[in-house]
Amino acid sequence: GAGVSQSPSNKVTEKGKDVELRCDPISGHTALYWYRQSLGQGLEFLIYFQGNSAPDKSGLPSDRFSAERTGGSVSTLTIQRTQQEDSAVYLCASSLGVAASGNTIYFGEGSWLTVV
Amino acid sequence: SQQGEEDPQALSIQEGENATMNCSYKTSINNLQWYRQNSGRGLVHLILIRSNEREKHSGRLRVTLDTSKKSSSLLITASRAADTASYFCATDVSSGNTGKLIFGQGTTLQVKP
Numbered sequence: 441g442a443g444v445s446q447s448p449s450n451k452v453t454e455k456g457k458d459v460e461l462r463c464d465p466i467s468g469h470t471a472l473y474w475y476r477q478s479l480g481q482g483l484e485f486l487i488y489f490q491g492n493s494a495p496d497k498s499g500l501p502s503d504r505f506s507a508e509r510t511g512g513s514v515s516t517l518t519i520q521r522t523q524q525e526d527s528a529v530y531l532c533a534s535s536l537g538v539a540a541s542g543n544t545i546y547f548g549e550g551s552w553l554t555v556v
Numbered sequence: 557s558q559q560g561e562e563d564p565q566a567l568s569i570q571e572g573e574n575a576t577m578n579c580s581y582k583t584s585i586n587n588l589q590w591y592r593q594n595s596g597r598g599l600v601h602l603i604l605i606r607s608n609e610r611e612k613h614s615g616r617l618r619v620t621l622d623t624s625k626k627s628s629s630l631l632i633t634a635s636r637a638a639d640t641a642s643y644f645c646a647t648d649v650s651s652g653n654t655g656k657l658i659f660g661q662g663t664t665l666q667v668k669p
Binding site: 488 | 589599604644660
């Protein structure tokens with residue numbers, strides 16, 4: 441696709457349920473990032489993929505959060521047993537190479553998660 | 557603690573005025589990027605400045621970088637109402653093999669027509 445695609449765009453779930461958020465990066469981009477943004481706040485880094493491996497998953501808040509990437513393309517962020525504090529926008533981004541090499545990262549429109 | 561912190565948190569100006577936003581960071585970097593976000597949607601890349609550069613221009617945008625002070629500024633000249641958005645700086649970390657960008661808290665800019 442032309443840009444980073446995320447689904448669902450909006451998700452309301454009950455506390456305790458599991459949710460899956462999907463990210464389809466720009467074709468050919470080897471690096472993929474997940475960030476979380478609470479209302480009116482900055483972006484909180486969650487995890488970074490290079491290909492299918494995750495060299496840095498230091499931002500995952502707890503063991504309820506996990507992410508995988510298959511085929512060097514689509515990534516899924518899974519939140520188990522959701523809590524109200526998980527409510528946020530989950531932003532996915534991709535880049536041709538690592539950001540540290542000066543590559544621009546391109547963001548999707550985000551998945552708005554509300555836990556009630 | 558945050559790698560990047562923007563100042564001010566909020567800025568309100570009249571159309572036609574210049575807007576200056578500052579960013580400070582803590583560790584050595586390879587490059588610093590500025591992004592814009594409209595109403596909580598996805599971020600859009602504005603400009604990248606490398607650690608060996610001091611100033612960069614793109615249209616009405618001017619970015620400076622002072623690595624000795626670990627700070628950067630974004631200047632928007634002749635602002636327009638359409639410039640109303642949140643602006644974030646993002647830095648990498650030059651040590652280690654981490655590929656992530658760390659974002660600051662952002663500056664919310666309001667340009668009044």
